[in-house]
Amino acid sequence: MSKSTIDDVAALAGVARTTVSRVLNNQPNVRAEVRDKVLHAVAQLGYRVNLQARQLAGKKALRFVLVHASDFDSEPNSYFSSALELGATRAAARLGAQLITHFVNQNDPHAARQILAQAADDHCNGVILTPPFADDPVLLRALAAQDCRVVGIAAGPESQLLVETIGIDEVRAGYDMAAHLLAQGHRAFGFIKGPAQHRSAEGRYDGFLAALAEAGIAGQAVQAERGNFTFRSGLDCAQRLLGPDRTITALVCANDDMAAGALLAAHKAGLRIPQDIAITGFDDTPVSEIVWPPLTTIHQPLRRMGERAVERLAQLAGSGAPDPAVPPLHEIVPHHLVPRDSSGLAAQ
Amino acid sequence: MSKSTIDDVAALAGVARTTVSRVLNNQPNVRAEVRDKVLHAVAQLGYRVNLQARQLAGKKALRFVLVHASDFDSEPNSYFSSALELGATRAAARLGAQLITHFVNQNDPHAARQILAQAADDHCNGVILTPPFADDPVLLRALAAQDCRVVGIAAGPESQLLVETIGIDEVRAGYDMAAHLLAQGHRAFGFIKGPAQHRSAEGRYDGFLAALAEAGIAGQAVQAERGNFTFRSGLDCAQRLLGPDRTITALVCANDDMAAGALLAAHKAGLRIPQDIAITGFDDTPVSEIVWPPLTTIHQPLRRMGERAVERLAQLAGSGAPDPAVPPLHEIVPHHLVPRDSSGLAAQ
DNA sequence: GGAACAATTGGAAGCGCTTCCAATTTATTG
């Protein structure tokens, strides 16, 4: 069975090709009854538009912009952005959409303005934002005012009310990590958080505390430090937590890089991992498999998230203007705990 | 000035559209004189085919397959493969080509057969291979016999004679690293090599020795160990090299992961980096910026390499069957040394 | 009830290209 065309649909629905086209493109002036008939025929034939033909016929291709935060004025060398973009590009290729990637220096005071300008210049149908940009409500609103659909990746709860978002259930992930360590007999915990602006990562801590509370462990029993997601900050925080008067047996870090730093602190302090101290990360980036011992962590499906972001944007673009009555959707992608050797049974 | 079309070219060249199409697609039955005229018109107008139209008119799209080596039966979580694929996908999107990615378990004894089958199934116009597959001459020949063009990435010298290849000048890179350390006053070196099968990485060691020889330092003075590119092996090898009777002041590792392992060994041995021991990596993967101190390393433009691989394949596909008289081209992409804090002036 | 209008629907052109087939030119051969 070869691909069916718009004419097949038209024939089956008993209407003209033009009408099918109108239905397909959400255009007005089609009776509901006819629209249904067409949609029905589409479903029956498994019809899908041929993007080549559509574009050739003059329809502008979908254009999306993916904005990465960078610490410099160049493309970041990070796995996070690579994996996300890889997923997004795959989806874009599949959907025949164009994906433009920009790197914006997050330390630049004009970063937001720059993003707005790029979105306008590229005359795009949608923007994909990652933290910290995805957590900037002013930027989010400005983009919306610019008639530009936005999907935020790993955005915090505030952003989830403003724009479409995609992310793991951060709270649940924190909960799962706590449950894993509790099951191994740990009762005294350290936690290295990320920067407060990174809203979604805060959820990890909340979920972690929730699980502890369920197990009858008070939040005060947790020694929390605040890092900035870098190896160096993980090292520093962990050194404070793992001094000679250490009481904790497990140290949870809000991302893998900090966990790798904590690992070094533990090694330096002469502690055995996981016998003396269990250390866990978050994200399951390659570093978690590289270090020794390999990190127990929470896998975050970055490629999948990038894919979904583009798919969502494509769908939004096809469905016309946003309906202010419908709140934006927060899509949760599944995470899972990856147990490796950096955690194990707590010492008696 | 709007895009010119095939008819513009035809008009300018004074031929029919059909003839232009023939020239564009390298088809026979065009007089050399006419062909030149057309090509000239193409150049003059800056004409580029519209891929949408071409595909709509029935021409099959270019299909390339990118094969990654994996250690499991799943997609590897590595930066190397992500960055390469990202570059390849970007290029494919730009050229309107289709890129299919496969992950093949390199431990599977049938890996080669699997790749051949996939290349055949996908009915593709070309395959991009990475190590270790790019260094398998049997596979390379079989693929060629299957009428499938191959580009090898970071392939060894043997493969460079068999198929088109892309990579950095590994020998020169090794040389550069030695020069960097020599300039900092280091005279006694350790070197952690990769597995012998990884042919291109061997070049790094050769270049390194060459620079030492130029500086009047004998190869025997270098304490070489062989790792397998993992953090763990770097840790183990470094522990042997950095014992109490250590004589070296600089330790060069053939990739970043092993250097990260060596870093841990040094920390454990109570050595200061780089004051007591300089440690360097290779590849400039994200781990090199994550560890402490950040690694001096050689940057390898992975995304660019992926891009070029697709571009080369597209070019090959457009130029008909391979000419056995013309040897395959080995394309060198520029590398550069990234000095960071893990290397510094040698102690007196 | 019919004029004036708005809401629907369909017809047909054409986006830029490949490719089949027929027309033309050139080379080959008895």
Added chain:
DNA sequence: CAATAAATTGGAAGCGCTTCCAATTGTTCC
């Protein structure tokens, strides 16, 4: 040199879709 084959060129039909414009149908209002 005519007859035949081979190489070269051009004409025209679509590929699957959007969109302009005309035709049709349904509504409204005096």
